[in-house]
Amino acid sequence: MxxxxxxxxxxxxxxxxxxxxxxxxxxxxxxxxxxxxxxxxxxxxxxxxxxxxxxxxxxxxxxxxxxxxxxxxxxxxxxxxxxxxxxxxxxxxxxxxxxxxxxxxxxxxxxxxxxxxxxxxxxxxxxxxxxxxxxxxxxxxxxxxxxxxxxxxxxxxxxxxxxxxxxxxxxxxxxxxxxxxxxxxxxxxxxxxxxxxxPDTPLVNGLVPAPPVRINPWKSPVAWGLAIFLAGNSAQTYVYFTWLPPYLSEQGLDTQTAGSMLALFAILGLPVSLLVPLWVPRLRHPIVAVLVFTAFWIAGHLGMYLSPTEHTALWVVFAGLGQGTFAIALLMMNLRSRSTYGSGVLAGFSQGLGYAGAAVAPLLFGIVKDATGGWSASFAMLGICLVVMLTGAGMINGPRKIEDGQGEAKRLGELEQVN
Known part of the structure; x- marks a missing residue:
């Protein structure tokens, strides 16, 4: 079947x-x-x-x-x-x-x-x-x-x-x-x-409606991988939204230009949002797309740190295109689940832990800057975020689903798709 x-x-x-x-x-x-x-x-x-x-x-x-x-x-x-x-x-x-x-x-x-x-x-x-x-x-x-x-x-x-x-x-x-x-x-x-x-109610023996089977995301490598991936990605995004204008202003750009750079960063989520869901499902290994967008993040971070007042818009474009990793995370909530209930559990767990991890990044970015008197250590933190993100990407690269290893969850998830 x-x-x-x-x-x-x-x-x-x-x-x-x-x-x-x-x-x-x-x-x-x-x-x-x-x-x-x-x-x-x-x-x-x-x-x-x-x-x-x-x-x-x-x-x-x-x-x-x-x-x-x-x-x-x-x-x-x-x-x-x-x-x-x-x-x-x-x-x-x-x-x-x-x-x-x-x-x-x-x-x-x-x-x-x-x-x-x-x-x-x-x-x-x-x-x-x-x-x-x-x-x-x-x-x-x-x-x-x-x-x-x-x-x-x-x-x-x-x-x-x-x-x-x-x-x-x-x-x-x-x-x-x-x-x-x-x-x-x-x-x-x-x-x-x-x-x-x-249309999504799973049936047992074709007759009796079955409630969603419990899925424990805490025991799922897929759920942990997506949470780690989302944490590393969102930490970088929140740092840019919080610190890009004050950082550029301190480097010598006027307030209006610094604000315009943040607007440019935000709007660049639009083209990658169109591309990612149409491209990534065709890849056998989604980590290929993650590596492409990671390269954009790296170029943006390095350019912003080494030459913030020259070619600033170019570095912002690179970092903005790196936001394709967020679109990948949202897509994986469905690609790494078999049922609507599994998708909901995966979305809740990954966003819950992911956003919790990302929440401290802007705060630490500023604390480290104040403690060291410069931006070098803070930008090094973005490198750590990239490593965290890639670690999670490796964990969700395979075809494993959140329902795997959850007893009856896999079987009823398949029934849900059939019915």
Whole structure:
């Protein structure tokens, strides 16, 4: 019996496709829309250096916590209910933090907002696997691209929105609307789904629905490998988002140019997001693609350290193209699982531990710089991140799946694909 899923008509899955794309577009808005507005938010709410640093660390820390929690929620509630809960949390957090008057409340509500988006991070890969098992590469390419667009769009338009309304609070609240729209196509899709049996429900003996079998990611080399890979990759990305403008400013570039370099770095996630999901599934050994993007990271790091004020845009382009490793990590959440439940467990575990590891990188980067009085040791840390990333890449290079070695998980995962 072939385990390759038959190609299905798109007509019955339009709501799911729109819902996935819109969710991906909104996932980074809460993270990257606030920093450009801190010049207005900070004096009014009372942000200082400590609270600003705490805000910068909030996203990876909350993503880590809810990355580990969400697979259990998926097991209890199902993918769609977890998605709805994630959107409601994100919308509520964004709307409420737009009206608070102190920094503590703003941080707490930001954590609630990020909890919703952290759940959304985990839910997206298994949703793609559930509704589009026959078009994994194309749909993954679309949603990873929308992640890149959202990462660029929010900081690009946050300040103009604030200027247009003469109020930073309106700009903060506006991004909640983008999240709320996600509920519309999913509502349509859920109505369609109730009219027919769930396509991903595994059957035992062709008759009895079976609940998802427990998968223990702590005992899976694949899960550990993807978590290590994602930690090494995300650590570099968070360092660039946090330290690229101040580093370039200290080297002699003006503030506007330094900010433009960060925008260039962010938008370069777009072309690699389009390429990776279409290219990597065709490779027998995905580590080949990892090595290509690692070479870009290395060129960017070296150029930025050795010659930061000459050919700066070139070094930023190299580092920006290195972000293809993040797209590979998202793709592997489906390529290294057999079932939607396995994909959810793998996504939650790898993002939970991966973001936890990456969260400390920007902080250590600054601490090491202050302790040594220069940037050499801090840039050496990026080399360590590359070694960590390549170690994880080696662990996920083979065809092994997270369900392997999990008893009945593999068999029921295969049944899920057939049914």
């Amino acid at each position: 072939s385990l390759t899923p038959p190609r299905q008509k798109m007509a019955g899955r339009i709501g799911a496709l729109l819902g996935i794309i819109l969710m991906a577009l909104s996932l980074r808005a809460a993270v990257v829309s606030v920093p450009p507005l801190l010049g207005s938010i900070g004096p009014e709410l009372g942000f200082d250096s400590f609270s600003t640093g705490l805000l910068a660390m909030l996203a990876p820390v909350v993503f880590a916590g809810f990355g580990l929690l969400t697979p259990r929620l998926i097991r209890w509630w199902g993918l769609e209910k977890v998605l709805v809960a994630a959107v409601l949390l994100a919308v509520a957090g964004q709307l409420l933090r737009a009206v608070v008057g102190d920094v503590t409340s703003f941080l707490l509500l930001s954590a609630i907002t990020l909890a919703g988006y952290g759940m959304g991070n985990v839910v997206l890969p298994p949703l793609v696997k559930k509704y589009f098992p026959d078009r994994l590469a194309v749909v993954t390419s679309g949603y990873v691209t929308m992640l890149a667009v959202g990462t660029w769009m929010a900081p690009q338009f946050s300040v103009p929105l604030a200027n247009l309304t003469e109020n930073w609070r309106a700009s903060i609240a506006a991004w909640a609307l983008l999240s709320a729209v996600v509920l519309v196509p999913w509502g349509i899709q859920l109505v369609r789904d109730r009219r027919r049996p769930r």
